[in-house]
Amino acid sequence: MDAKFINPFLIATQNVFKTMLSTQINLGKPSVKANNLTLGEVTGIMGFAGDKKGTFTISFSKECATYAYRAMIGEDVPTINSDVVDAIGELTNIISGQIRVELEKLGINLRASLPTVIVGQNVAINFITPLPVITLPFSFDDGGMTRQLFIDFSFE
Amino acid sequence: MEGTVGKTLVVDDFATMRKIVKNVLRQINITNVAEAEDGKVALDILKRDPADFELIVSDWIMPVMTGIDFLKACKEDDAVRKIPFVMVTAEAQKDSVLEAIKAGVDNYIVKPFTPDKLQEAIQKARAKPQRQ
Numbered sequence: 392m393d394a395k396f397i398n399p400f401l402i403a404t405q406n407v408f409k410t411m412l413s414t415q416i417n418l419g420k421p422s423v424k425a426n427n428l429t430l431g432e433v434t435g436i437m438g439f440a441g442d443k444k445g446t447f448t449i450s451f452s453k454e455c456a457t458y459a460y461r462a463m464i465g466e467d468v469p470t471i472n473s474d475v476v477d478a479i480g481e482l483t484n485i486i487s488g489q490i491r492v493e494l495e496k497l498g499i500n501l502r503a504s505l506p507t508v509i510v511g512q513n514v515a516i517n518f519i520t521p522l523p524v525i526t527l528p529f530s531f532d533d534g535g536m537t538r539q540l541f542i543d544f545s546f547e
Numbered sequence: 548m549e550g551t552v553g554k555t556l557v558v559d560d561f562a563t564m565r566k567i568v569k570n571v572l573r574q575i576n577i578t579n580v581a582e583a584e585d586g587k588v589a590l591d592i593l594k595r596d597p598a599d600f601e602l603i604v605s606d607w608i609m610p611v612m613t614g615i616d617f618l619k620a621c622k623e624d625d626a627v628r629k630i631p632f633v634m635v636t637a638e639a640q641k642d643s644v645l646e647a648i649k650a651g652v653d654n655y656i657v658k659p660f661t662p663d664k665l666q667e668a669i670q671k672a673r674a675k676p677q678r679q
Binding site: 406407410411460463464465474477478480481484485487488489491492495500503505 | 560561562563564566567570608610636637638639640641657658659660661
């Protein structure tokens, strides 16, 4: 996987969090994923087709997911429910759109599917491609607590 | 915003985005809102009483009937073609924007957006002279 493909995912994710959630998220050290299991409790999944094919996921802990809902809607939610799942699906959709805009700047045109959201940790994901899966860990401050979320992607 | 806006139809398959759009509309005193989860449901609502609606805010990527097909159906229908149509979508690629403009969209806003940006897009769409 060419390192230049990390930037579109980085820029898109940071932009969406800043604009829709008023939240600055910071990238940690990217790594090659050791398995194909979900890292968080709620994971949005989007497939890509077109000039390339592949998959990207965005995975949230329970605290991260409820934070995202609160930041988007302005309402507190105590736990993961259907509203939170819906919000993560829409967030996945919006980030996917921005990733495709950034990749278009590199001459890569992609179409996206409808997002899928799964609830549960350590759920196996089929990333479609045989290439390694890259993990981008992001962190942000939630009232003094550091929260993490993970973008995983692979495409060829 | 100057003037009042009658009933607005918000179309998105995600309840979250419908809530976000409704929150923004409320900030500009648009509180009379109907919702639909796809283009087909939206079209059915509009056709029941087209004169009741003064604004449409729609997503693009939706199951059953997409936003672009919904837009084309609206602009082909004499009873609803004059209702300002704002597309609010994650589809930001140039071809998508051009397709929507060709189909007669009154304004186009890309997600993610700030409340100010959506309000501005709605104002501009409403200010546009509508085709007869």
